[in-house]
Amino acid sequence: MQKEREIIEYLASEKEIGLEELNLLLKTEDEESIRFLAEKARQTARDIYGDHIYIRGLIEFTNCCKNDCYYCGIRKSNPVSRYHLTEAEIISCCERGYDLGFRTFVLQGGEDMRDTDEKICRLIAGIKERFPDCAVTLSVGERTKESYRAFFRAGADRYLLRHETADKAHYRTLHPTAMSFENRIRCLYDLKEIGFQTGCGFMVGSPGQTPETICADLKFIRSFAPEMVGIGPFIPQKDTPFGDQPAGTLSMTLRLLSIIRLMHPHVLLPATTALGTIHPRGREMGILAGANVVMPNLSPEAVRGKYNLYDNKICTGAEAAEGLMALKKRFSDIGYQIAVTRGDFIGKRIRKPRAD
Ligand code: SAH
Numbered sequence: 001m002q003k004e005r006e007i008i009e010y011l012a013s014e015k016e017i018g019l020e021e022l023n024l025l026l027k028t029e030d031e032e033s034i035r036f037l038a039e040k041a042r043q044t045a046r047d048i049y050g051d052h053i054y055i056r057g058l059i060e061f062t063n064c065c066k067n068d069c070y071y072c073g074i075r076k077s078n079p080v081s082r083y084h085l086t087e088a089e090i091i092s093c094c095e096r097g098y099d100l101g102f103r104t105f106v107l108q109g110g111e112d113m114r115d116t117d118e119k120i121c122r123l124i125a126g127i128k129e130r131f132p133d134c135a136v137t138l139s140v141g142e143r144t145k146e147s148y149r150a151f152f153r154a155g156a157d158r159y160l161l162r163h164e165t166a167d168k169a170h171y172r173t174l175h176p177t178a179m180s181f182e183n184r185i186r187c188l189y190d191l192k193e194i195g196f197q198t199g200c201g202f203m204v205g206s207p208g209q210t211p212e213t214i215c216a217d218l219k220f221i222r223s224f225a226p227e228m229v230g231i232g233p234f235i236p237q238k239d240t241p242f243g244d245q246p247a248g249t250l251s252m253t254l255r256l257l258s259i260i261r262l263m264h265p266h267v268l269l270p271a272t273t274a275l276g277t278i279h280p281r282g283r284e285m286g287i288l289a290g291a292n293v294v295m296p297n298l299s300p301e302a303v304r305g306k307y308n309l310y311d312n313k314i315c316t317g318a319e320a321a322e323g324l325m326a327l328k329k330r331f332s333d334i335g336y337q338i339a340v341t342r343g344d345f346i347g348k349r350i351r352k353p354r355a356d
Pocket of ligand 1: 108162236274
């Protein structure tokens, strides 16, 4: 306990911990230490964000994708019924979301090359024109710097692009050769340079992940200083090459949420859908471990089941935007309230030059 406590205190002073210390925090079975880690992280989030939880309306607007990531249920080679929402359908999701209290819309999708820059820019501008008090977050994968610049000019505020792993060899085992680690990192630095509030992140327990690769992830997060970090457990999807791999665990995900909160106190840190999928109270536990964002699903009901990144993904009840009342109740039971606000990053924006 003493050793773990020291490491946690050290982390909380925003210092970098090494592989050995990280290993101890990830593996310790000492209940008191596990509780202490979550408490420290929760208190750090509360000192900055109070009892507010930020909500984002997630619109999964297309499951068409040219990529073939080995972990992902909407990969090109998977037998999936494909869809793409029209601009009118997306706007109507936003209208419904706005009435429910959402002030951020996240447009997420596969890399669908029919989505030209012009189309995406028109969509962003259309949303910003109708909802000028809302933030637009994009999560549409890797593009050129020019495209990102165009999206920013059209009014997009934030961009989520998980780096997936900061270990190059590990990256290779998660993706086909058509994709590269260098390009993904290039994208992240471009996004940040352009001025987006930028989010990176990774799956917890992805096949091949080790304490070393996690250490590299944390190092990357420390040097990149993103405004958002998305982490959730890896969950197998049966038709993918990783269909028979074990899922990431609740305990590991919660510990990493806490570690990231302590390393990077102001970060916008969601308790993800995947966390809510592996445990019915996963999102509450995520909040209690230092997360401060949730992203309920605003996609039309007819397509929700088709954005199946992994098996058994939750998309009804409190996960769905209509279940917001239920979610409010669940958060108020643990001492938090949902904030009707854009929920921007409020820390100091750090833009360091890229490491290469
Ligand atoms: N095309 C976009 C959005 C990808 S989906 C992009 O490339 O950024 C969003 C995230 O879901 C991915 O970044 C990945 O980390 C996560 N994801 C994909 N498959 C998953 C799985 N089987 N289990 C858990 N998370 C998964």
